[in-house]
Amino acid sequence: MATGVATDSNRLAYTGGVLAPAAQARTARRWGWLLYAEYRLTSMRAYLQTIVIRSIGLPLLYLASMGLGLGALVDSGAGGVDGVSYLVFVAPGLLVSSIVMEATGEFTYPVMSGFKWQKHFFAAAASPVRPGQIAVGEVVAVGLRFLIETVVFWLALLLFGAVTAATSWLVILIAPLAALAFGAPLLAFAATQTDEGAQFAFIQRFVVMPMFLFAGTFFPLGAMPWYLQWIGWISPMWHGTQLARVVCFGMPNPVWLSVLHLVVLLVTAVAGTWFAVRIFTRRLTR
Amino acid sequence: MSVIQARSLVKSYGDLNAVDGIDFDVAAGESFGLLGPNGAGKSTTMRMIGGTSLRTSGTLSVLGMDPETHGPEVRANLGVIPQQDNLDTELRVRDNLITYGRYFGLPRSYLQRRADDLLEFAQLTDKAGEKVDNLSGGMKRRLTIARGLINEPRILLLDEPTTGLDPQARHILWDRLFRLKEEGVTLVVTTHFMDEAEQLCDRLVVMDRGRIVAEGSPAQLIRQYCTREVLEVRFGSERNAAVVQQLGDVAERLEVLPDRILLYTDDGEAALERVTSLGLQPLTSLVRRSSLEDVFLRLTGRSLID
Ligand SMILES: Nc1ncnc2c1ncn2[C@@H]1O[C@H](COP(=O)(O)OP(=O)(O)O)[C@@H](O)[C@H]1O
Numbered sequence: 001m002a003t004g005v006a007t008d009s010n011r012l013a014y015t016g017g018v019l020a021p022a023a024q025a026r027t028a029r030r031w032g033w034l035l036y037a038e039y040r041l042t043s044m045r046a047y048l049q050t051i052v053i054r055s056i057g058l059p060l061l062y063l064a065s066m067g068l069g070l071g072a073l074v075d076s077g078a079g080g081v082d083g084v085s086y087l088v089f090v091a092p093g094l095l096v097s098s099i100v101m102e103a104t105g106e107f108t109y110p111v112m113s114g115f116k117w118q119k120h121f122f123a124a125a126a127s128p129v130r131p132g133q134i135a136v137g138e139v140v141a142v143g144l145r146f147l148i149e150t151v152v153f154w155l156a157l158l159l160f161g162a163v164t165a166a167t168s169w170l171v172i173l174i175a176p177l178a179a180l181a182f183g184a185p186l187l188a189f190a191a192t193q194t195d196e197g198a199q200f201a202f203i204q205r206f207v208v209m210p211m212f213l214f215a216g217t218f219f220p221l222g223a224m225p226w227y228l229q230w231i232g233w234i235s236p237m238w239h240g241t242q243l244a245r246v247v248c249f250g251m252p253n254p255v256w257l258s259v260l261h262l263v264v265l266l267v268t269a270v271a272g273t274w275f276a277v278r279i280f281t282r283r284l285t286r
Numbered sequence: 287m288s289v290i291q292a293r294s295l296v297k298s299y300g301d302l303n304a305v306d307g308i309d310f311d312v313a314a315g316e317s318f319g320l321l322g323p324n325g326a327g328k329s330t331t332m333r334m335i336g337g338t339s340l341r342t343s344g345t346l347s348v349l350g351m352d353p354e355t356h357g358p359e360v361r362a363n364l365g366v367i368p369q370q371d372n373l374d375t376e377l378r379v380r381d382n383l384i385t386y387g388r389y390f391g392l393p394r395s396y397l398q399r400r401a402d403d404l405l406e407f408a409q410l411t412d413k414a415g416e417k418v419d420n421l422s423g424g425m426k427r428r429l430t431i432a433r434g435l436i437n438e439p440r441i442l443l444l445d446e447p448t449t450g451l452d453p454q455a456r457h458i459l460w461d462r463l464f465r466l467k468e469e470g471v472t473l474v475v476t477t478h479f480m481d482e483a484e485q486l487c488d489r490l491v492v493m494d495r496g497r498i499v500a501e502g503s504p505a506q507l508i509r510q511y512c513t514r515e516v517l518e519v520r521f522g523s524e525r526n527a528a529v530v531q532q533l534g535d536v537a538e539r540l541e542v543l544p545d546r547i548l549l550y551t552d553d554g555e556a557a558l559e560r561v562t563s564l565g566l567q568p569l570t571s572l573v574r575r576s577s578l579e580d581v582f583l584r585l586t587g588r589s590l591i592d
C-alpha cells in the first residue's frame with residue numbers, strides 16, 4: 001500500500017470530489033455540536049478503562065459498605081429511614097452523588113486543556129464547527145457518558161434489590177441531569193480560567209465534598225440543624241437525590257416540590273450551558 | 287481573481303493595534319507570504335481570515351464571503367495550520383486525521399481513504415498507528431499539514447510552518463509545500479525567516495508592528511530596496527563605530543549593527559578593495575547577495591530575528 005511517493009491519482013488539492021464545501025458548512029451549521037460530541041466521546045477512549053472501572057466498581061463498593069455495613073447499623077437502631085431500609089434510602093443518593101461528582105473531573109482540567117494545553121477547542125474552531133457548538137458538544141458528550149454510567153449503576157442497584165419502585169428507571173435521566181446542573185455551570189467557570197492554580201482543587205474541597213456530605217446523600221436534610229440546610233437547597237446534588245428517591249422507592253414528597261427539583265435542575269443545566277456557549281464564543285474568537 | 291481581499295483591516299487588543307489598517311489581495315493559486323518579526327500581527331491576520339478572531343474594523347472577504355458572518359462556509363474551504371500544533375496527543379496518528387475530518391461532516395468511508403493518501407503525502411505512512419507524542423517535531427508539523435488538507439481545501443493557511451524545526455526537517459516540509467503549490471492550492475504563509483519567504487512565496491507583504499511596510503515578489507523587493515550585493519565587515523565591537531566615518535563613500539548605503547557593518551553595493555569585492563585601500567583591515571569580511579533580511583533592515587532599521 002505504501003508506495004513512498006503519492007501518485008498523481010490521489011490529488012490533495014480541491015477536486016470537488018468530496019462533499020462540496022457549501023454542503024460541509026450546512027452539515028456543520030446544523031450538526032456541529034454533534035460532530036464535536038463525537039470527537040469528545042472518541043477522546044474518552046483514552047481513559048475508557050478508568051470510566052469502566054469507576055462505573056462498575058463504585059456502585060459495588062458503595063453498596064457493600066453503606067448498604068450492608070452502615071445499613072445494618074441504622075436499620076437495627078432506627079428501623080430504617082423514611083420508612084424503608086437504609087440500603088433503599090441511600091442507594092438513589094449514592095447513584096446521583098457519584099455521577100454528579102464525575103462532573104468535576106470532566107469539566108475542569110479537560111476544559112483548561114482544550115484552551116491551553118492540548119488546545120483542541122482551537123483545533124475544532126478552525127473547522128466549520130462554531131465555538132458555541134463546541135460548548136454544547138462538551139455538555140452532550142459528557143452527558144452521554146453520565147447516562148451510560150447511570151444505566152450500569154442502576155442495573156447494579158436492581159440486582160441488589162436496592163431500588164423497589166417501577167418508576168426507578170427514570171433515575172437514568174435524573175442523575176445525568178443533576179450532574180449537568182452542576183457540570184454545565186462548572187464548564188462555564190472553567191472556560192473563564194486562563195491559568196492553572198488552586199481553583200479546581202478548591203472546588204473539589206469546598207464545593208463538591210460539602211455537597212457530598214451535607215446535601216442529603218446519607219441522611220435526610222431535615223436531620224441537620226436548620227442553619228446547614230441551605231447547603232441542600234443550593235446543591236443540584238440534593239435536588240437530584242430527592243427526585244431520585246421519589247422515583248426509586250416512592251419517597252413521600254409534595255408534587256410541587258418534585259416539580260421544583262426538576263425545574264431547578266433544568267434551569268441550572270440550561271443556564272450553565274448558555275453561559276458556556278457565550279464564554280467559548282468569546283474566547284475562541286478573540 | 288483574488289480569493290482573499292483585505293481592506294483597512296484592524297484588530298485591537300485594548301490600546302494595542304495588533305493589526306493596524308492593512309490592505310492586501312491574494313490571487314487564486316498564488317503562494318502569498320506575510321513576512322515580519324514576532325509581534326508584527328501575522329497570526330492575528332491569519333485568525334481573522336478564518337473568522338476565528340473578530341476584526342475591530344475594516345473589511346475582509348474570503349472567496350467572496352465575510353468570515354465573520356459565514357465562518358462555517360469560509361472554513362469549509364480552508365486548511366488551517368496554526369503556529370502551535372494542536373494535534374490530539376491521546377489519539378493515534380491516523381485517527382487524528384479521521385476525527386478531524388468528521389468536523390467537516392465528511393463520511394468515515396471517505397476519510398479512511400483520504401487519511402491514507404495524506405499520510406503518504408506527509409511521509410508518515412509507517413507511523414499511522416503511532417502515538418502523536420512519539421513523533422519528532424517535523425513529523426508533527428507534517429501531520430498538522432496533512433490534517434489541514436483533510437477537507438480538500440482551496441486555501442491553506444500556514445502560520446510559521448517551520449519555526450522550531452531543524453534544517454533537514456524544514457527542507458522536507460518545503461518540498462511537501464511545493465507539491466501542494468504545483469497542484470494549485472492557494473498558500474498563505476507567515477514566517478519570520480527570510481529564506482522561507484524566498485523559498486515559498488510568489489509574492490509577499492513585509493509586516494511590522496501591525497502595518498504593511500512593503501509588498502512585492504522577493505526579487506522585486508530586493509531590487510527595490512537593496513543593492514545586488516552586501517559586504518559585511520567586522521572591526522571588533524569597539525572599532526566599528528570609529529571606522530564608519532571613513533567608510534562613507536565606499537558603498538551606496540551603510541548599516542551599522544552592534545557586531546558588524548553592512549555595506550550595500552552592486553559589487554562587493556570591489557567595495558572590499560576600496561576598504562582595504564583606505565588602510566582599513568577588517569577582522570573578517572564576507573560578500574553575499576542581498577536578501578529579504580536586508581530589505582527588512584532597510585525598511586525598519588531592525589532585524590527580523592532578535
Ligand atoms: N489574544 C490576545 N490578547 C492580547 N494581545 C494579543 C492577543 N493575540 C495577540 N496579541 C498581541 O498582538 C500582537 C501581534 O501578535 P501576533 O499576531 O501573534 O504576531 P505575530 O504572529 O506576527 O508574531 C502582539 O503584540 C501580541 O502580543
Ligand SMILES: [Mg+2]
Pocket residue numbers: 325328329330369445446
Ligand atoms: Mg505568530
